[in-house]
């Protein structure tokens with residue numbers, strides 16, 4: 364068998380393995396919750412065999428695109444296998460140990476159960492919650508250490524595959540600056556969390572300057588460990604609010620933002636988009652990735668509705684009805700395109716060269 368086919372087989376095997384592991388974990392943990400805390404069981408709708416089949420086809424299509432874009436050289440194939448495996452293996456038992464406290468929060472509808480030592484004045488009110496019933500919200504090292512694995516399990520091993528869909532439009536957008544020295548190109552990842560998107564961008568365009576911003580110190584610490592190894596360019600990580608980006612106007616050539624908007628109230632959503640527009644240089648590119656919405660993916664309505672019924676996602680219901688294209692236009696963006704990949708929609712937009 365040629366080497367190329369072996370790598371593809373390894374990729375498919377890995378994805379199938381992650382998918383099975385995610386399904387088994389979710390099946391077992393839900394059964395356990397039903398046994399121990401039946402009152403914590405939310406009123407979700409059953410997923411029909413037809414819907415299940417559509418979801419499977421959608422994952423297969425997503426992984427096909429992922430493989431094809433690696434083959435086209437948009438990112439190294441090694442990126443398809445990238446994960447802190449040893450760390451994940453070590454953390455997996457902690458996910459089980461953490462589950463009962465999430466069930467208790469779900470049962471008691473306790474959604475503002477965050478560490479007491481937090482200086483609340485440093486955060487917007489909407490942030491001080493247990494999104495997804497997460498222990499400590501985003502505000503502890505414990506939460507940051509479990510987050511990546513929890514998201515991979517939630518999406519049956521496709522979280523990184525969906526994040527990678529920002530690479531192609533980002534590289535296309537940055538082509539406008541091909542006449543400049545790569546090291547002078549600056550790309551900011553807004554709400555970077557534990558840094559998974561930055562890792563992907565770093566491997567796809569290693570020579571550019573990367574920056575990340577997030578409100579959580581703990582998540583940034585985790586990102587720093589993951590991104591800033593001894594060798595290679597340092598990624599600058601900054602604690603700050605995406606509604607007030609600490610960057611000069613017109614100072615960046617690219618901005619990315621992955622899985623943030625659905626966790627923001629409407630006003631904050633618009634503020635973040637306005638800020639992403641402001642900091643971009645005219646001609647710069649903005650790539651936004653977030654959940655699919657009712658208008659673009661009506662066939663997955665049940666999945667979207669079950670999501671906010673099962674997890675504490677206070678703004679998701681509003682988000683899936685929101686018109687993001689109009690919001691991008693309102694901020695000043697042009698050339699807006701959008702495409703869905705399984706559970707994620709990717710918007711690409713530019714700040715026109717005439718903007719000042």
Ligand SMILES: C[S@@+](CC[C@H](N)C(=O)[O-])C[C@H]1O[C@@H](n2cnc3c(N)ncnc32)[C@H](O)[C@@H]1O
Pocket residue numbers: 487490501526553554555556557558559560576577578579582603604605606620621622623626
């Ligand atoms: C669902 S996570 C997504 C993280 C990361 N982009 C990813 O792909 O995994 C949402 C992130 O947004 C951050 N966040 C939420 N509101 C924010 C705000 N107003 N400004 C900056 N970061 C924010 C949280 O701390 C968290 O790391």
